[in-house]
Amino acid sequence: MEEVDRILIHSLRQTGTDIDDDVQSIKQFSSELIVEAVVRCLRVIDPTLGNGLSPSLPPGMSARFRVGMSLAQACQDLGYKGESGYQTFLYSNEPEIRSLLMFLVEKLPRESAEALDQPAGKSALLQKAIAAQIKTQLALPWLPPSCRLSLHCKTQSSGPCHSFHAMQLSLPYSLKAPTKKQAKGRCNFVKEYWREYLLPVTSQPSHHASVPASLxxxxxxxxSAAQEWESEWNSQGLLSRLTPEEYCSRKRARLQKRIEEQLRAATQPRPDTHSTTRSTSDLTDLLNSFGGTTTGVDILAKGTRFTHSEKFTFTQEPEKAAQQMAAAASILPSSHQSEEDLKAKQEVEISALQEQLQQLSVQMEEVGGDIRQLTVSIHQVSDELKRRELSNSEKEDTVRVKKQTINLLPDAENNLVKLQSLVEASAKRVVYLASQWEKHRAPLIDEHRRLKELCSNREMESSRKLCEIKDLHDKIRQSAEEAKKKESLYKQLIAEYDTLPKDVSRSAYTMRILEIISNIKKQKEEITKILSDTKELQKEINGLTGKLDRTFAVTDELVFKDAKKDESVRKSYKYLAALHENCTQLIQTIEDTGTIMREIRDLEEQIETEHGKKTVSNLEKILEDYKAIRQENSALAAKIREGQV
Structure with a gap:
């Protein structure tokens, strides 16, 4: 029973029952602990049945009786066949409580059974305690510090509060193996940047309080990005029948093409925009970086963006450039000039350059406006030219038809006959072609229907396979989660195994089990031997009893015949009858003695069972509870009388 009690206590601890480490058997369970264990098990088995029950006994005796009756009814509703009532919980005995707890532990769901297999290590208990503390804190309503009362100050922290201000963080990620030299060099540069120059995460935000919010x-x-990618891949990626890398590259190319179209549309000149030549060149360079093409291919083919901007900035008239160079040479400071004169000359130079810059910007705006007007007029003229070319081509076709008709007028009759013959030949040809088409059309239609049906079958097959792939993905995900759980359980079991003493070997347990089995076999053999000896003795007794009865009947008959004739034989007959009666009484006395001895042993076993049920202590508890109930009743009656008065 010790092993059974240990298993029950371990299972009850896993359900949340607070059992001390000193408790090693069911005999040490108190009424409060029994009620708590039963309620915890009921809540795990059937939450709707156990949530309405309190895991602690109330102080009042009447309330305790009601709690005991409720627990007994709940156990009976679950299918418990044993006797249960309020006395099972308030005046418990060891066998009844053990059978009840064994029934409840067997009724625990499979998930709880799997949880029971997990060892109750220090890390698991710490995690459970942290989760319980977080749940209790989340259940409390949050109040600002200015509205907190003394009651809430105990449950909620009154420390300094910081606003949720998140900042962009730069985190190192693992890079895949590059396939090109440039990609490999870039990967090495990035890794070097991460290793040498990237600040720690705690130092990147401007304020230390923003670190948790940023993380x-x-x-x-x-x-969210991982979830979006997973949902997109499950909904669209699988339908595309591409690998994830090909799907990403195609999506990237599509996005790049869309950006090119938007930028190309943005570079078109409009009357309402005020873009300059430099902005147009910048957009053109940006298009070239994306792989787009513009009209100025001959210009973009030479130089870089820096050279174009430099050429635009410094392309001026030669005379103005010479004047500026002369002015700059004239205002260069000499070695003997003072710092104040130098600063004054620099300010004058800066003001002159700013005026020139303003003049150039005004000129650029004017030139840009002229360019836009000319571009609009060019577009209008090109549209008008295309429209007139289209109308000219239509008129030329009309003139050509009329010209051919006029040429046929001088020989109208012959031409009509020829035209009629051509029409008839064309009609016959059309009929012939129609018949030929019908010959070809029927097998083509059949082939089309067959291919269409085949295509529909393939689509159905592909959809079925797609559903199977999704199911496989789900199974893989579930298997991965189960593998993670089992791996964590394995690590926990390894940690617990390391903490166990290593001086006890498995062979000792094996030898102990073998000894127990051998003892059980010996006991069974002895019991079988005793039963066989008892059967043989019973047969021998039955045989001797029958033989005695037959011998007595024969002797009685012979002696009775002689007793009629001889007086001494008559006395012998009387002695024989008395001897038989005394022997019968002696045998009956021996049988009664055996029966009484058996009854004595049964009574001794019942006495031991009653001692195990704590009958005396339970009677004392019942008397104390009876007195407490009488006191409660008297107090209630006094309150009722006071209320009536």
């Missing part, structure tokens, strides 16, 4: 925001963004 939470970064984690949330990564998690």
């Amino acid at each position: 939470l925001e970064n984690h949330a963004s990564e998690l």
Whole structure:
């Protein structure tokens, strides 16, 4: 029973029952602990049945009786066949409580059974305690510090509060193996930047209080991106029948093409925009970086963006450039000039350059406006030219038809006959072609229908396979989660195994089990031997009893015949009858003695069972509870009388 009690106590601890380490058997369970264990098990088995029950006994005796009756009814509703009532919980005995707890532990769901297999290590208990504390804190309503009362100050922290201000963080990520030299060099540069120059995460935000908010925001963004990618791949990626890399490259190319179209549309000149030549060149360079093409290919083919901007900035008239160079040479400071004169000359130079810059910007705006007007007029003229070319081509076709008709007028009759013959030949040809088409059309239609049906079958097959792939993905995900759980359980079991003493070997347990089995076999053999000896003795007794009865009947008959004739034989007959009666009484006395001995042993076993049920202590508890109930009744009656008065 010790092993059974240990298993029950371990299972009850896993359900949340607070059992001390000193408790090693069911005999040490108190009424409060029994009620708590039963309620915890009921809540795990059937929450709707156990949530309405309190895991602690109330102080009042009447309330305790009601709690005991409710627990007994709940156990009976679950299918418990044993006797149960309020006395099972308030005046418990060891066998009844053990059978009840064994029934409840067997009724625990499979998930709880799997949880029971997990060892109750220090890390698991710490995690459970942290989760319980977080649940209790989340259940409390949050109040600002200015509205908190003395009651809430105990449950909610009154420390300094910081606003949720998140900042962009730069985190190192693992890079895949590059396939090109440039990509490999770039990967090495990035790794060197991460290793040498990238600040720690705690130092990147401007304020230290923004570190948790930034980390939470970064984690949330990564998690949402991963979820979006997973949903997109399950909904669209699988339908495309591409690998994830090919799907990403195609999506990237499509996005790049869309950006090119938007930028190309933005570079078209409009009357309402005020873009300059430099902005147009910048957009053109940007298009070239994306792989787009513009009209100025001959210009973009030479130089870089820096050379174009430099050429635009410094392309001026030669005379103005010479004057500026002379002015700059004239205002260069000499070695003997003072710093104040130098600063004054520099300010004059800066003001002159600013005026020139303003004049150039005004000129650029004017030139840009002229260019836009000319571009609009060119577009209008090109549209008008295309429209007139289209109308000219239509008129030329009409003139050509009329010209051919006029040429046929001098020989109208012959031409009509020829035209009629041509029409008839064309009609016959059309009929012939129609018949030929019908010959070809029927097998083509059949082939089309067959291919269409085949295509529909393939689509159905592909959709079925797609559903199977999704199911496989789900199974893989579930298997991965189960593998993670089992791996964590394995690590926990390894840690617990390391903490166990190593001086006890498995062979000792094996030898102990073998000894127990051998003892059980010996006991069974002895019991079988005793039963066989008892059967043989019973047969021998039955045989001797029958033989005695037959011998007595024969002797009685012979002696009775002689007793009629001889007086001494008559006395012998009387002695024989008395001897038989005394022997019968002696045998009956021996049988009664055996029966009484058996009854004595049964009574001794019942006495031991009653001692195990704590009958005396339970009677004392019942008397104390009876007195407490009488006191409660008297107090209630006194209150009723006071209320009536």
